[in-house]
Amino acid sequence: MIQGAGSNVGKSALVAGLCRAARNRGLAVRPFKPQNMSNNAAVTADGGEIGRAQALQAMACGVAPHTDMNPVLLKPETDIGAQVVVHGKRVATARARDYGAMKPALLGAVLESYARLRAGADLVIVEGAGSPAEINLRPRDIANMGFAEAAGLPVVLVGDIDRGGVIAQVVGTRVVLDPADAARIRGFVINKFRGDPALFADGYRMIEARAGWPGFGVVPWFPDAARLPAEDALDVVSTRREGLKVVCPVLSRIANFDDLDPLKLEPGVSVEMIPPGTPLPGDAGLVILPGSKSTRGDLAFLRAQGWDVDLAGHVRRGGRVLGLCGGYQMLGRRVIDEGGVEGEPGETPGLGLLDVDTAMGPEKRLERVSARHVGTGRTVTGYEMHIGRTEGPDRARPFLDIAGRAEGAVSADGRIMGTYLHGLFAEDAFRADFLNGFGVAASGTSYGAEVEAALDALAAHLEAHLDVDGLLRLAAEAR
Known part of the structure; x- marks a missing residue:
């Protein structure tokens, strides 16, 4: 399971790239996100809807998107309420304070979907939501450590160095987590590094020493990520040019x-x-x-x-x-x-x-x-x-x-x-x-081919900068 030290640290792209890398190694791989919050959704082959990121990750795996890949989807309608979609279908509109009471029942639906995916694949790569450092949400959690515990998963924590304070992101997460949750984290990844990763060698060792977790690598900034469909409205970008x-x-x-x-x-x-x-x-x-x-x-x-x-x-x-x-x-x-x-x-x-x-x-x-x-x-x-x-x-x-x-x-x-x-x-x-x-004369560019090429480039990028072999070995620990 890939969890983040914060929101928007690049979890979705990392999971997509690792899915493509695993597929390129000949593995039958599937993506999974227990709970997602996004208004950018995709229609699935079985007639439901899931988060756009999981649809992209399914493409990276070479399979059609399915509602089991994102069994709980929250689609915000107001600042305090969201539509609740379970197994691809709208079941309720709930206020944030009321949604917490629904979570114990939803965990069963989440585990059902995960079991079906796992039964049909060599590997399932799970994406968390937000951050496990939000320990106020740990009771009844189904998105991060609550799910990892229920499913018996090893966790890798991702920190975003581009926003600054990455040492505090990772080490601070270690400090606030319950010891049992902290023990479930088996290592960390530093994402979105601009420049020469060797310049962060001292910081990397400090994180290993203070958190007590090994590092799986530093991922340099990947500019071609802009060629992949985004899920978060914070990621909308313009392309200003003549025409x-x-x-x-x-x-x-x-x-x-x-x-x-x-x-x-x-x-x-x-x-x-x-x-x-x-x-x-x-x-x-x-x-x-x-x-x-x-x-x-x-x-x-x-x-x-x-x-x-x-x-x-x-x-x-x-x-x-x-x-x-x-x-x-x-x-x-x-x-x-x-x-x-x-x-x-x-x-x-x-x-x-x-x-x-x-x-x-x-x-x-x-x-x-x-x-x-x-x-x-x-x-x-x-x-x-x-x-x-x-x-x-x-x-x-x-x-x-x-x-x-x-x-x-x-x-x-x-x-x-x-x-x-x-x-x-x-x-x-x-x-x-x-x-x-x-x-306007179109360029003749194939959009689908561009996305596929970006996924291949992302997989190669991760293979070059991460210990992918080590990450895959962790999957054998899932009970």
């Missing part, structure tokens, strides 16, 4: 923002993620409203930034807009949530750029689909992951056709588009056709 300017406002509950990743590979496209408090650029050619875990909440957030005014100006100047999932819902006249599915019951005015209304409901659509883009006739594959049903006159001009079912909507002038389908731009031919409509 078509695509801008995307970073909503407070932004979801599935990796939809834009394939566009970032195109040299003729500048993708700019606009942080709160910053106006949408007036020279944008396309504004993409991304997915959201709380459509009505993010409509209020969007208006608080003044982005509704910026967007109206963009449309008046002849700019185009694409709404994806929650962003599609925002483009309509109204978003109605009578049952309080995403928050307080009520109705919120939309942006009024599409003549449609959305009514939220308890049922969630989770499906991988193949569709035909009505504008170009191009076949695309992707996935739907949403609650709510959208209807109205602009639905007479669908964005997609899914086996005879009209999906999405387009305005009469063709400049405002909305769809529930995620993953559109990962389809290379569709991306080329779409960009051609803006006068």
Whole structure:
């Protein structure tokens, strides 16, 4: 099990790289994360949803993503509450203080998934969540040491030297842990080192001496990590360059923002993620409203930034807009949530750029689909992951056709588009056709091949800088 001395220390990428390294050595390997908190999710082969990081790790293993790889997924809807997804299906919306009472029952579901994965693989690499140093969460924990204890797993602790204080991160974790938990940690890894790792030799030895754990290596900064789909909204990045300017406002509950990743590979496209408090650029050619875990909440957030005014100006100047999932819902006249599915019951005015209304409901659509883009006739594959049903006159001009079912909507002038389908731009031919409509010639780059190449490079990077043999020997200790 890989645990972190803090959040965002690079656990997900390390697990993905180790999964690919193990696969390259001929092992049947599977990823596992007992509990994840993320609004960036993926639809699985068995019709559920898991964190995006586990879907990437499954790709690294050469297998399809499955709900057993992330049996508990928390999707924040407010600052104090989240949707609880178990084995791929929404089971409740819980406040943080109430979720703790659910954990003992959830541990059984977590162990069931782990047992199934372990029975079908040579190796399972487990990713923790947050940090075991959050000892206030240790009672009823199912994400870090609580799971490691229940499953009998050796643990490797990861520290992030890029943020500073890595000696305190690792040694401090050792100090605060219960002795039994500290004994479960069998070593540490230093991640994200910039420069010559030999310069940290003294610090590395100090950690070994003060923590009493051996080190498994220092991992230099891996710049190609930016080519891999990110899960944490803190990791959204822009790629500013000459060409078509695509801008995307970073909503407070932004979801599935990796939809834009394939566009970032195109040299003729500048993708700019606009942080709160910053106006949408007036020279944008396309504004993409991304997915959201709380459509009505993010409509209020969007208006608080003044982005509704910026967007109206963009449309008046002849700019185009694409709404994806929650962003599609925002483009309509109204978003109605009578049952309080995403928050307080009520109705919120939309942006009024599409003549449609959305009514939220308890049922969630989770499906991988193949569709035909009505504008170009191009076949695309992707996935739907949403609650709510959208209807109205602009639905007479669908964005997609899914086996005879009209999906999405387009305005009469063709400049405002909305769809529930995620993953559109990962389809290379569709991306080329779409960009051609803006006068941009696509590069011909295969997005899928780029991700595979980045995983191979990450595996080689870890093989060069970590004691991978030693890490794999630890797995034999799992009972």
